[in-house]
Amino acid sequence: MDPFRHHLPGKLRARLTGWLLPLMLALVVVGCSASAAGLNAYRSPDGRYAFLYPTGWTRVQVSGGPQVVFHDLIHTDETLSLMVAPVTPANEAAEEAGAQAVGERLLSTAIAPAGGDRSAELVAARERQQEGRTFYDLEYTVQLSDRQRHELATVVADRGRLYTLSASTNDLRWGKVQGLFEQVIGSFNLTS
Template sequence: MAETRKGAGLPSPLPHLVALLLAGLLTGLLTACSASAAGLNSFQSPDGRYAFLYPTGWTRVQVSGGPQVVFHDLINSDETLSLVISEVNPTNDLEKLGSAVAVGEQLRRTVIAPEGSGRAAELVEASERQEGPRTFYDLEYAVHLEDRDRHELATVVLDRGRLYTFAASTNEIRWNKVKDMFHLVVSSFTLLV
């Protein structure tokens, strides 16, 4: 009698589990499709610390002695995406380094257009945004080289003694065509741990 009551009155947990698994799978597929439909792919670091989106058709290239991660467009090879990770004092937070404008100007002077580099750069815009407990500084630069002008977007975040600088750069001629995508890519950078 116990066997008939067990099967007769209580629903099996198996259909519910299958439904949950299918819902999770569909959610994952829809998320992947929406990123692909927007022309973007996802990248996650092997150690699971960070992730970001990058444009479809771009390829990762290895650079020795430079940024930790570099992608570039196969067709417009001067369009790049890079991530530089620098060690800093682990007790610092981003605000201790200065405001978004102050950090943006420091990067302009020391990284983007240091003295003697033959480049000039202007900080066009600097803003701050919060994502959970972390502060991000979003920066936009107009960069002038001897033979052409470029445009660069970057986001900067500090976590556990590491300063992450994630940047996308293109020729000024293409800026209007790619600026919305570049804003989406740069703002997609996230820390996972």
Template sequence: MARSRISRLLGLLLPLLLAVLLVSCAGSAAGLQRFSSADGRYAFLYPTGWSRVAISDGPEVVFHDLINSDETLSLVIAPVDADKRLEDLGSVVAVGEKLGRTVIAPPGSGREAELIEASEREDLGRTFYDLEFKVHLAERDRHELATVVADHGQLYTLAASTNEARWPKVQEMFHQMIASFTLNY
């Protein structure tokens, strides 16, 4: 009798346990979808429900949240010497500080960028610098993540930005977006 009860209990719990495990495994990129360049050169994840915005004379690719319109994801591609590696441009901290001073908060912008974390990672033999900033503006503060990589004469910078009040809610997703950036050849 007890053995039959245990078997029935296991029969009920096992499918539930498997479902929980499958959901937790799939949850790491839940709510994100893949964007690939037309030529297949690069790819990254962006949130489902965000829309792509066409901008002339600006970033190569821009997505923004339709509900929280000040949340953005953008990719800037700039030329660098073809023989330059990212490490040749400086350490992760030096590149982060320069990005903060010249792109995120250039002189006269009314913004101040504070580099709060800088780390290095490798992907398919390429070095990526992952950077985290707090950006101070007169009316509010923002939070920005970026990843930078140099390859084949191009410097790629993928950046995700939100207001500081929303940062705790979106930080995990933003880290996933930035870490998803890959170069395919």
């Protein structure tokens, strides 16, 4: 049944129907592809952890650094990395003190260690519970010598290992990728 039949003259009805149907189909196709695009799943070979990473990013092999690294092919300074390290007494003490202490510890040991060429500020620190584990979600601004960056991270300790997943971009792109990075960081989970 034609919804315009009784309300619009024949020529106008034909014009609307002629462009409205293709427009509606285009919106449906774009909506479907947008919901399928955006994030891909990564699972460690041993099945221990999993997370989502942005579509169009590629994995990079590094030695002596993070266990997993992805970066954007177009904006190559946008990165996602996972560090896995043994839990130390200092890490345990920070965890007992809460999200702010975990964030400050990560800032001083990895993001902007003393004597380095960068400075950083912890912008936000919060805890979330997932399957009986405490995750510390952290947000930083990082000042390099030539630019400012923004970084999100999540930290969780389990079975003597400290997992730190972080996503970083330059400050100019932060507004465009903030929601995506929040999804990525929030997707990290331990699977066994």
